[in-house]
Amino acid sequence: MDHETFARILDDAGRQGLSRRSFLRLGAAGAGGLLLTPATARAAARLKSPARIVIAGAGAAGLAAASHLAARLDGASITLIDARKEHFYQPGFTLVASGIKPLSYVVSTTREYLPGGVELIEEAVAEFDPEGNKLVTASGKAVPYDFLVVATGLKLDYAAIAGMDVEQIGNNGLGSIYHSPAKAEATWRAMSNFADNGGVGVFLRPDTEMKCAGAPLKYTFVTDDYLRRRGNRGKAELVYNANNKVLFSVPIVHEKVRMLFEDRGVKMNYERVLQSIDPGRKLAVFRTPVGPVELQYDFINVIPPMRAPDPVRNSPLRWMEGAWANDGWIEVDKHNLRHKRFANIFAVGDVAGVPKGKTAASVKWQVPVAVDHLLATIEGKESTAHYGGYTSCPLITRLGQAMLVEFDYRDNLVPSFPGVIAPLEELWISWVMKTMALKPTYVSMLRGRA
Amino acid sequence: MKELDPLVFLVVFQEMLGPLLWLMIAVIVVGTAAFVALLLKERTINSKRLVRAEFAGLLGGVLALVLMARVSSSGFTDAGGPADWFLIALVFGLGLAGTAILVYTVLGWRRPAKS
Numbered sequence: 001m002d003h004e005t006f007a008r009i010l011d012d013a014g015r016q017g018l019s020r021r022s023f024l025r026l027g028a029a030g031a032g033g034l035l036l037t038p039a040t041a042r043a044a045a046r047l048k049s050p051a052r053i054v055i056a057g058a059g060a061a062g063l064a065a066a067s068h069l070a071a072r073l074d075g076a077s078i079t080l081i082d083a084r085k086e087h088f089y090q091p092g093f094t095l096v097a098s099g100i101k102p103l104s105y106v107v108s109t110t111r112e113y114l115p116g117g118v119e120l121i122e123e124a125v126a127e128f129d130p131e132g133n134k135l136v137t138a139s140g141k142a143v144p145y146d147f148l149v150v151a152t153g154l155k156l157d158y159a160a161i162a163g164m165d166v167e168q169i170g171n172n173g174l175g176s177i178y179h180s181p182a183k184a185e186a187t188w189r190a191m192s193n194f195a196d197n198g199g200v201g202v203f204l205r206p207d208t209e210m211k212c213a214g215a216p217l218k219y220t221f222v223t224d225d226y227l228r229r230r231g232n233r234g235k236a237e238l239v240y241n242a243n244n245k246v247l248f249s250v251p252i253v254h255e256k257v258r259m260l261f262e263d264r265g266v267k268m269n270y271e272r273v274l275q276s277i278d279p280g281r282k283l284a285v286f287r288t289p290v291g292p293v294e295l296q297y298d299f300i301n302v303i304p305p306m307r308a309p310d311p312v313r314n315s316p317l318r319w320m321e322g323a324w325a326n327d328g329w330i331e332v333d334k335h336n337l338r339h340k341r342f343a344n345i346f347a348v349g350d351v352a353g354v355p356k357g358k359t360a361a362s363v364k365w366q367v368p369v370a371v372d373h374l375l376a377t378i379e380g381k382e383s384t385a386h387y388g389g390y391t392s393c394p395l396i397t398r399l400g401q402a403m404l405v406e407f408d409y410r411d412n413l414v415p416s417f418p419g420v421i422a423p424l425e426e427l428w429i430s431w432v433m434k435t436m437a438l439k440p441t442y443v444s445m446l447r448g449r450a
Numbered sequence: 451m452k453e454l455d456p457l458v459f460l461v462v463f464q465e466m467l468g469p470l471l472w473l474m475i476a477v478i479v480v481g482t483a484a485f486v487a488l489l490l491k492e493r494t495i496n497s498k499r500l501v502r503a504e505f506a507g508l509l510g511g512v513l514a515l516v517l518m519a520r521v522s523s524s525g526f527t528d529a530g531g532p533a534d535w536f537l538i539a540l541v542f543g544l545g546l547a548g549t550a551i552l553v554y555t556v557l558g559w560r561r562p563a564k565s
Contacts, residue, residue: 095523100523101523399523399525399528400523400524400525400527400528401528401530417533420533420536421533422531422533425530425531425533426530426531427530427531427533427534428524428528428529428530428534428537429533429534429536429537431522431524431528432518432522432524432537435521435522435523435524436466436521436522437462437466439465439466440462440463440464440465440466441462441465443465444461444462444465447461449461450461450462
């Protein structure tokens with residue numbers, strides 16, 4: 001089997017599945033090639049370098065970066081820094097909050113994905129010092145580096161919503177799927193209870209950049225479906241509150257979701273941002289162009305504003321001006337993830353100040369590009385690797401169906417399986433990918449194998 | 451994506467199925483080998499046995515669909531478009547063909563046809 005064919009097959013596999021054409025190609029290439037080709041024959045020669053590389057954050061992006069770097073470097077010191085011992089499979093939070101998967105589905109440990117030869121410091125980063133080429137951990141330990149990859153993820157700023165109490169999630173109709181696996185499960189109980197009784201269901205998204213902008217929509221659809229399945233849709237009103245004038249940043253997807261919401265009888269409000277909440281009285285107050293608007297709810301899915309973690313936000317790494325300066329996202333080139341002012345620093349994953357993608361799919365495509373540029377710098381070469389903003393969102397539209405929406409920086413749809421899986425069609429096959437293929441692909445990504 | 455290990459495929463499927471993957475591969479390899487050996491030995495296809503195997507295959511196809519629905523947390527009314535019908539046909543077809551070949555092979559080796 002020639003390498004180009006193989007690369008294409010792998011490429012397809014990486015996009016969470018396998019097109020029929022590739023499948024046939026694979027079949028044709030078959031037993032003769034695939035299983036007999038020695039893995040090592042294709043492995044790129046490892047680059048010898050004593051470089052000290054520090055990766056801040058051991059979530060999806062940090063672990064994937066560590067795996068890629070460890071596989072391609074020989075003699076380098078690679079250090080991951082993260083205080084959290086658990087690893088969360090965040091794309092599964094919606095499934096937990098939908099009663100589809102158990103809590104254990106999304107919780108594992110960082111250590112089980114730690115590549116050999118990579119050191120893990122189980123501490124939080126307290127301070128970045130890009131001028132001094134070092135960072136300082138919570139215990140005050142200075143960690144110097146030649147190259148830094150920032151993958152700290154983001155901060156869920158619940159405190160920015162007056163009256164919000166995360167301890168109350170799961171009680172009294174208060175849901176919030178993002179907080180943690182346990183709160184995602186608690187949200188499921190609250191939502192299920194709502195689906196049994198009906199009332200007013202309030203959905204929203206924050207007025208900041210956010211991870212997986214499809215999740216608030218998915219959860220609205222899933223709630224609608226549970227109400228229907230339990231025969232209580234007539235007893236419920238569902239209200240979706242968009243922060244701006246659209247439901248989704250990609251115009252063609254916005255239109256499709258608008259049509260689906262209309263079809264399902266979901267009421268849409270635009271330019272409404274949750275400002276405060278009174279969990280005891282079940283009252284939410286939204287900021288709107290015409291002043292505060294109160295909404296009484298029986299169930300609400302609170303999604304807090306999202307910002308860069310404080311140590312990043314308070315560092316010179318952040319955007320200094322523009323829309324992202326205040327929230328502290330890191331100022332990187334959106335096509336190669338390299339910092340615009342500090343050439344030895346890269347940012348990948350949620351904390352990167354690039355449009356759109358704060359998803360695992362973004363991570364999957366960002367990390368190899370950033371790593372390639374980093375390695376090219378070590379070698380004194382130029383990399384041609386380019387990230388075009390590809391990200392994807394299996395947008396669940398009812399239990400058992402999803403739209404496999406894939407797009408890029410330019411708001412183009414970039415379907416992995418054109419002609420087979422239509423991006424704006426509600427399909428079971430897209431649901432199957434979400435529930436069956438996504439996590440294995442994600443875990444392979446953590447291990448640097450996909 | 452060019453620098454990937456060629457075994458990535460296997461890796462994704464291994465993550466998905468765990469040890470079951472190896473069991474499935476073993477069944478497929480051994481089953482196919484035994485089927486081919488049976489054909490070579492008998493030099494003919496036994497039609498009575500084939501019909502029985504095909505009936506069993508129908509059941510195998512249905513079982514494959516049930517299994518698929520279970521592991522993907524799906525119901526039976528979820529198909530929404532042509533790609534879905536293609537997938538259903540594929541799963542059913544694989545279950546049917548796999549079961550039919552296995553049953554034909556097992557019957558053939560356990561009760562050789564009287565010629």
